[in-house]
Amino acid sequence: MFKLRSSSSLTAFPEYIDGPHPYLQLEQRQVPVEIKHSPRASRLKLRIDRQAGVVLILPLRASTKEGLAFLKRELPWVAEKIEKIPETIPFLPESKLPLLGTPHIIKHVPNERGLVWSEDCQIFVTGQIEHVPRRIKDWIKKAAKREITPRVLNYTAQLGVMHTGITLRDQKTRWGSCSSTGQLNFSWRLFLMPEFVLDYVVAHEVAHLRHMNHSAQFWGVVNGLNTDVKAAKKWLTRHGPEAHRYGP
Ligand SMILES: [Zn+2]
Numbered sequence: 618m619f620k621l622r623s624s625s626s627l628t629a630f631p632e633y634i635d636g637p638h639p640y641l642q643l644e645q646r647q648v649p650v651e652i653k654h655s656p657r658a659s660r661l662k663l664r665i666d667r668q669a670g671v672v673l674i675l676p677l678r679a680s681t682k683e684g685l686a687f688l689k690r691e692l693p694w695v696a697e698k699i700e701k702i703p704e705t706i707p708f709l710p711e712s713k714l715p716l717l718g719t720p721h722i723i724k725h726v727p728n729e730r731g732l733v734w735s736e737d738c739q740i741f742v743t744g745q746i747e748h749v750p751r752r753i754k755d756w757i758k759k760a761a762k763r764e765i766t767p768r769v770l771n772y773t774a775q776l777g778v779m780h781t782g783i784t785l786r787d788q789k790t791r792w793g794s795c796s797s798t799g800q801l802n803f804s805w806r807l808f809l810m811p812e813f814v815l816d817y818v819v820a821h822e823v824a825h826l827r828h829m830n831h832s833a834q835f836w837g838v839v840n841g842l843n844t845d846v847k848a849a850k851k852w853l854t855r856h857g858p859e860a861h862r863y864g865p
Pocket residue numbers: 821825830831
């Protein structure tokens with residue numbers, strides 16, 4: 618029997634759209650193209666980056682025109698790579714964000730009073746459209762802190778340990794950390810995960826105030842604080858990377 622090629626190889630090739638912010642249009646997706654001249658590059662190179670999109674790296678002697686011709690030749694390869702990257706979800710109207718795991722849709726209400734609030738699975742944001750992404754991000758950061766702080770207080774009280782402060786960050790490689798001075802750091806992206814996952818990460822970091830390692834004793838403490846350790850770890854392995862899709 619004649620076998621059809623797999624569906625992925627039948628995908629249309631992306632189209633290169635020039636301008637001050639060039640991008641590739643691949644079906645419904647727009648992927649930014651960043652063009653960089655690098656003194657360290659010895660040949661034309663393409664990199665697909667989860668955050669930046671397509672990065673075209675040119676040696677100093679190569680012209681942008683040569684670079685773009687190279688990019689166009691490589692479009693089938695680029696299309697295949699892009700398809701494997703989960704689509705980014707910007708903090709813009711109509712985007713869906715899973716607040717504590719529950720999908721919420723962003724609604725822009727420019728003429729309402731207030732800043733940002735959530736209600737009935739919707740996130741309302743006021744003001745001009747260009748401020749929407751920043752307002753949403755600030756709001757998520759605050760909401761994450763509001764969820765995390767009482768949990769830290771509860772767990773530190775249970776263990777009889779002290780922390781010196783809580784900061785919310787956007788670290789690429791970890792969801793939380795604990796410094797030797799007792800400073801706890803968490804990713805605001807935890808607010809885009811189910812509650813049991815956020816709770817586990819807090820328990821994990823607070824347990825480090827007792828044991829600055831991942832010894833059996835450390836895990837004993839974590840398990841004493843939180844009953845969902847196994848499920849949460851599994852969730853983070855499987856879905857954690859998706860949390861990086863959201864935002865600017
Ligand atoms: Zn740890």
